[in-house]
Amino acid sequence: MIYLRLLFEFFKAGLFTVGGGLAALPFLEDIAVKTGWFSVEQLTDMIAISESTPGPIGINMATYAGFTTGGIFGSIVATLGFMIPSVIIITIVSKFIQKFNENKIVKGAFYGLRAASVALISTAAVNAIGESVLFDLAKYQSTGSFLDLISIPGLILAVVAFIVLKKWNPHPIFILAGSAVVGIVLKFAGV
Amino acid sequence: MKELFDLFLTFCRIGGLTFGGGYAMMPMLQRECVEKKGWVTENELMDYYSVGQCTPGVIAVNTATFVGNKVHGVAGGIFAALGVVFPSLVIIMIIAAVLQAFAHYPAVQNAFAGIRVGVCVLIINSIIKLFKKAVIDKWTLILFIVVFLCALFIDITPIIFVVAAGIAGVLISNWKEKKAK
Known part of the structure; x- marks a missing residue:
């Protein structure tokens, strides 16, 4: 049940x-x-x-x-x-x-x-x-290159979002909407 | 009966108009329950709020139950609590249903891959805020580190950590008090 x-x-x-x-x-x-x-x-x-x-x-x-x-x-x-x-x-x-x-x-x-x-x-x-897309353990394990472990665009998005949050304290919805736009433009999911 | 209905509707409005619950709900509670309805005093509300933060469950539900209880006993508490969750229930169901229908679109998948990064940032930000309030001396720092590492590497239910930390908190406070005497 x-x-x-x-x-x-x-x-x-x-x-x-x-x-x-x-x-x-x-x-x-x-x-x-x-x-x-x-x-x-x-x-x-x-x-x-x-x-x-x-x-x-x-x-x-x-x-x-x-x-x-x-x-x-x-x-x-x-x-x-x-x-x-x-x-x-x-x-x-x-x-x-x-x-x-x-x-x-x-x-x-x-x-x-x-x-x-x-x-x-x-x-x-x-x-x-x-x-999240910040880390891609599967790709790192297959290539062995440390650069493949961390997603640079993802990391930049995270850092920028954090700075915006600290500086202007906007409603979370704006952080999420901005992240969504970045995700679509940069094809974060790879599709 | 009219009073119960009033409680339900008022808390419906509070639940439906505050984003984020918890602390964000305080101004709405003050306006509706203290100023408009006169159900409770400002001080009572503060008491409910501080107890609501340290008893189990969602702060908004806890505070609603307190106010409802004061106004109309046990039934009042239940109606107020149901009122505060009702808008969430409806809104989230609609969104979840819509999202399920569109989840396979590439744009939606990419958007959510981006959103997940944003969520991580929001969580880290709240952790920093909570950390400052909860980790106030070396004992709480040790507790934090031990629980963090154990929870990360040992796969057991978090309930164990909550119970153990509660007991540890009582023992440490007792011991500190004895030492101070």
């Missing part, structure tokens, strides 16, 4: 995703690798769509991943699975929010959790970079 599995996998992801937004990424990657429902490459596309459309990124990614796996019903199930842990936990916490905020154990746990969360997102980023 694919829908039950979707519900269960996204429930787990929702339960252990701390810090919102991209924190869901390592868990979605884990789902991708374990189930084969979608690829790491598709996951990167989901991030692009999630960043360019309204709504919380984590929810957008769950909806998209659910749709890829099981159509309309799949996306509803995945999104519900992803948000049920939040709703239950917050409903309980809201009864004693003041105590929760000042609890020493809670504070200590999150002191450690935040560092781990950034580390996990970094690992996921390394994998996403590996799957």
Whole structure:
């Protein structure tokens, strides 16, 4: 029963995703690798769509991943699975929010959790970079030339995008739209 | 019932009009829930927000559940949470369906090859921001390095790291407190 599995996998992801937004990424990657429902490459596309459309990124990614796996019903199930842990936990916490905020154990746990969360997102980023046109491991292995490992146009695009982001802090949608245009003009996918 | 419907619609509007969720949602929440509806005070909203950031799940859903709970109990929380995700559900489904139909076109493939580079840049940028907030002393730096390397080279579920880091955080904070005494 694919829908039950979707519900269960996204429930787990929702339960252990701390810090919102991209924190869901390592868990979605884990789902991708374990189930084969979608690829790491598709996951990167989901991030692009999630960043360019309204709504919380984590929810957008769950909806998209659910749709890829099981159509309309799949996306509803995945999104519900992803948000049920939040709703239950917050409903309980809201009864004693003041105590929760000042609890020493809670504070200590999150002191450690935040560092781990950034580390996990970094690992996921390394994998996403590996799957992008920036690196072509297959070509490097066949030619043995180090120049074939890194795509120069890709690297230039990345550096320029980063500088633009730091300097003007535009909405992500502009970075993604610009990257899309560069990709089409320079035929990044090679087709 | 009218109140529940109002909660659903208001959070629908908040979810549908904010890009990126999380921090981007704060101004919308202030306008709708504090200024327009008077459901919660500014301070309450800040409390919800800070707890919503450190409890599991998406910050927007967490904050919506808090506000809904305050206004109309458990059912209020559920309606507000459903409202905030509803626009995402509809918009993403449409985009995913359209993209699937056009995915084989060369222009679409090239565009996405470019977009994937842009996404990597966006992720790195958020990692830098998050890093500054989360890695604040040598202990959190050690935790970061250990989790990063383990997650990169050992193929196990991230849940293990989250649980282990939570326990480590409690132990380290306790130990630091004892040492300070």
